[in-house]
Amino acid sequence: FGRPWIFIRGVPSMKFLPPEGPLEIAFAGRSNVGKSSLINGLVGQKGLARTSNTPGRTQELNYFVPDGFSGDPGDLPPMALVDMPGYGYAQAPKEHVDAWTKLVFDYLRGRSTLKRVYVLIDSRHGIKKNDDDVLNLLDKAAVSYQIILTKTDKIKEPAVPRLISETLEKIKKRPAAFPEVLATSSEKGVGMEELRDAIRVAIST
Ligand code: GDP
Numbered sequence: 001f002g003r004p005w006i007f008i009r010g011v012p013s014m015k016f017l018p019p020e021g022p023l024e025i026a027f028a029g030r031s032n033v034g035k036s037s038l039i040n041g042l043v044g045q046k047g048l049a050r051t052s053n054t055p056g057r058t059q060e061l062n063y064f065v066p067d068g069f070s071g072d073p074g075d076l077p078p079m080a081l082v083d084m085p086g087y088g089y090a091q092a093p094k095e096h097v098d099a100w101t102k103l104v105f106d107y108l109r110g111r112s113t114l115k116r117v118y119v120l121i122d123s124r125h126g127i128k129k130n131d132d133d134v135l136n137l138l139d140k141a142a143v144s145y146q147i148i149l150t151k152t153d154k155i156k157e158p159a160v161p162r163l164i165s166e167t168l169e170k171i172k173k174r175p176a177a178f179p180e181v182l183a184t185s186s187e188k189g190v191g192m193e194e195l196r197d198a199i200r201v202a203i204s205t
Contacts, residue, residue, distance in 0.1 A: 001196055004067045005043045005081070010060035014106050018063060020113045022078040023203045026061075028104070028134060029120030031086030034150035037186035038120060039064070039083060042195055049083055059085045059099065061107060079203050084117075088130040101137070108141040116178070116202045117145040118195075123152045123163060123183070127170055139176045146178035146198065147171065153185040 011017050029035045036049035048064060062083040084107075087100055108114065117138060121127055127135075138145045147167055152160050164181045171177040182198065184191030 001043045002066050005045060005048055005064045006067045007048065008063045008065055008080075010062050012060045013103060014110070017061075017107070017111075018080075020111070022065070022080050022113065023115045024080045024082050024111065024113050025115055025199055025202065026082040026084055026117045027120065028084040028117055029086060029150070030088035030122070030128065030130065033086070033120045033122050034186055035083065035086060035120050038148065038150060038184060038195075039081060041184075041186040041189065041192050042199075043081075059096075059103075061085070061103070079115075079199075082114075087134065088128070104134075105137055105141065108138065108143050114143060116199075117143055118148050119145050120148050120150050121167070123149045123155045123160070126163070127167065135171070135174060135177070139174050142176055144176055144178060144202075146180065146182065148182045148184055148191075148195065150184055150186070152183045152190060153188045 009016070009018065027035055027039060039049040040046050043064075049062075064081040064083070066078070084104060085100055087097070089096070108117070119131065119134060119138070121131060135145070149160075149163060149167065155163070160183050164183055167181045168179065171181075172179070180198075182191050182195055184195065186192075
């Protein structure tokens, strides 16, 4: 996806956000949904999003940017990828959930350079209650979001189109949902080019 991407900062609360600059594409999902693997697959760098899984970083917004910008016509415009903290730990104490909601909602509501949020859903589980809560938050904040199904290699191939249409049916009344669902497998490299294209379109429109 262009050039080497680098981790620039972890943001534990709003006052540590970088000043608004390049457009931002953010990624959200339940813990273990495959978010790190997807971000690594997207940029083609195995170790990149590991950073965000290291203890202490898990409750932060993690910022990644391309290392330099060539200005070549084929190059991406400057942008940042924002890895949002995972949600839905079974044992999460209420304060933890509240802190997550506050950081994420403040960020979503106040960030004019945020272009789109990708919400990752595990193909085997579909949209769960806490995913729905996050979609409600996004609709309320009026932030454009698109659903990505992850780990499609874990379900039978003919089930994929059905899962896509079931997911579309579930989100069709949601005002901020992008009416297309991407099916991916980081393991098999499926859907990565489609995701890159979708991001290119999102940041150039
Ligand atoms: P995160 O907690 O959302 O960042 O999830 P990770 O990217 O760390 O992935 C969680 C687990 O799911 C790891 O064991 C990954 O190897 C596995 N995983 C991630 N993506 C895929 C995928 O596309 N297919 C399969 N089969 N496993 C995956």
